[in-house]
Amino acid sequence: MSSTNSYLADVLKSMAQATRLKIVEFLRDGERCVCEIFPAIDEEQSNTSRHLAYMQTHGILSRRKEGVKIYYAVKHPEVFEIVDRATAIVKREVEMRSELINVMERG
Amino acid sequence: MSSTNSYLADVLKSMAQATRLKIVEFLRDGERCVCEIFPAIDEEQSNTSRHLAYMQTHGILSRRKEGVKIYYAVKHPEVFEIVDRATAIVKREVEMRSELINVMERG
DNA sequence: TTCTTATATGACTATACAATCATATATGCC
DNA sequence: GGCATATATGATTGTATAGTCATATAAGAA
Numbered sequence: 001m002s003s004t005n006s007y008l009a010d011v012l013k014s015m016a017q018a019t020r021l022k023i024v025e026f027l028r029d030g031e032r033c034v035c036e037i038f039p040a041i042d043e044e045q046s047n048t049s050r051h052l053a054y055m056q057t058h059g060i061l062s063r064r065k066e067g068v069k070i071y072y073a074v075k076h077p078e079v080f081e082i083v084d085r086a087t088a089i090v091k092r093e094v095e096m097r098s099e100l101i102n103v104m105e106r107g
Numbered sequence: 108m109s110s111t112n113s114y115l116a117d118v119l120k121s122m123a124q125a126t127r128l129k130i131v132e133f134l135r136d137g138e139r140c141v142c143e144i145f146p147a148i149d150e151e152q153s154n155t156s157r158h159l160a161y162m163q164t165h166g167i168l169s170r171r172k173e174g175v176k177i178y179y180a181v182k183h184p185e186v187f188e189i190v191d192r193a194t195a196i197v198k199r200e201v202e203m204r205s206e207l208i209n210v211m212e213r214g
Numbered sequence: 215t216t217c218t219t220a221t222a223t224g225a226c227t228a229t230a231c232a233a234t235c236a237t238a239t240a241t242g243c244c
Numbered sequence: 245g246g247c248a249t250a251t252a253t254g255a256t257t258g259t260a261t262a263g264t265c266a267t268a269t270a271a272g273a274a
Contacts, residue, residue, distance in 0.1 A: 087115060157233085
């Protein structure tokens, strides 16, 4: 299923980037419009717009139009679960590495 | 915590690529040496070696030397959980899109 | 219709990434 | 030491990606 793998990779890529992670974090509280998102994550409007489009195209964000404003939201709860598990990995890695440093310092 | 975001992104990037996903899938059954991995996933030895190094550097694979052979294994169970959740997203997306096509075909 | 605000996009630059080929290094065996 | 096998890496190429700036488009308000 290598074609499936390519869709899988695209979904994961939609989260595997610092700016996009900031967007996902900000959307934990629910739907937000672009004009709220880009100041909150401290990125340019155009850059934010591109990332939002990318994430929507790859199926992890929903998009809703209301007048001039466009509201984006995280579409699948698994997105947060994935970020949380990746965070757990980072945390454990940091712990493991600092333990290793302690062991080395003791000789 | 934007510096944390960058580590997080790196961990997710370690899975967000078709060849690396093939490696993760193959390692579901446990530790394997490079000489078993690259024929199984049908990639060049050198390319496989680079991806394995990348994944180990970013903390998602462990590496063990035994004679000439190097054994790699998935280090954190969360890696599989992440892939499984991403798979669930892809599956749901495919379902949603095919439903949409059905609705459109009915007018 | 004109102005303002919100969002998207074209053109560009710089950087990162994946893959390949050839070669280097390491280990064990004879 | 010389050879075979396993793995890693340098050099290169082509492609993808992130970010920026300027501009286009769309909607609503005056």
